[in-house]
Amino acid sequence: DAGVTQSPTHLIKTRGQHVTLRCSPISGHKSVSWYQQVLGQGPQFIFQYYEKEERGRGNFPDRFSARQFPNYSSELNVNALLLGDSALYLCASSLGPSAENTQYFGPGTRLTVL
Amino acid sequence: AQSVTQPDIHITVSEGASLELRCNYSYGATPYLFWYVQSPGQGLQLLLKYFSGDTLVQGIKGFEAEFKRSQSSFNLRKPSVHWSDAAEYFCAVGDGNQFYFGTGTSLTVIP
Numbered sequence: 125d126a127g128v129t130q131s132p133t134h135l136i137k138t139r140g141q142h143v144t145l146r147c148s149p150i151s152g153h154k155s156v157s158w159y160q161q162v163l164g165q166g167p168q169f170i171f172q173y174y175e176k177e178e179r180g181r182g183n184f185p186d187r188f189s190a191r192q193f194p195n196y197s198s199e200l201n202v203n204a205l206l207l208g209d210s211a212l213y214l215c216a217s218s219l220g221p222s223a224e225n226t227q228y229f230g231p232g233t234r235l236t237v238l
Numbered sequence: 239a240q241s242v243t244q245p246d247i248h249i250t251v252s253e254g255a256s257l258e259l260r261c262n263y264s265y266g267a268t269p270y271l272f273w274y275v276q277s278p279g280q281g282l283q284l285l286l287k288y289f290s291g292d293t294l295v296q297g298i299k300g301f302e303a304e305f306k307r308s309q310s311s312f313n314l315r316k317p318s319v320h321w322s323d324a325a326e327y328f329c330a331v332g333d334g335n336q337f338y339f340g341t342g343t344s345l346t347v348i349p
């Protein structure tokens with residue numbers, strides 16, 4: 125079975141632009157979570173979606189938004205990019221939304237904001 | 239609030255030596271605890287997890303971890319390190335529908 129896939133692999137944007145990152149979960153997984161990993165830090169939780177509904181949100185500004193589609197894939201959108209948004213964005217999928225469901229991570233999208 | 243502390247930013251060990259990576263957590267109830275490994279430029283791979291029961295858990299690649307409630311710790315161990323174990327290691331606590339990660343420990347293995 126394929127693992128979690130993310131696209132694109134790398135992305136370069138300039139300040140003020142908008143970006144959309146995509147994630148396809150493992151087949152059968154209905155929950156998708158997004159994390160931001162700044163260089164040298166651990167991942168920080170941004171969003172969790174389950175059955176197309178937002179189930180959790182981390183401490184991120186409203187410039188960050190996400191959605192989940194009927195096939196359980198997900199998009200993360202970031203508006204008005206700042207230099208500080210440069211990071212590795214990780215998507216994780218799991219069978220369900222609660223913590224006892226192991227999260228499986230994709231390889232990430234490396235976003236560079238110039 | 240939940241938090242995870244990994245006190246060692248960087249550890250260097252010789253190949254074949256034993257390894258222990260420390261993790262302390264702050265959580266009110268019995269936590270769901272995880273160790274992940276991240277190779278450069280890659281996503282995170284689950285090494286092992288603890289939910290309940292036996293406090294010594296076995297994982298992949300010869301790793302194990304011990305949950306000690308009294309010390310709020312979940313340290314990762316390996317009896318004999320291989321050069322391929324060089325990577326970044328993250329401890330995480332699961333709470334509800336969120337995971338809280340530590341800042342990671344970078345492991346260097348010298349021949």
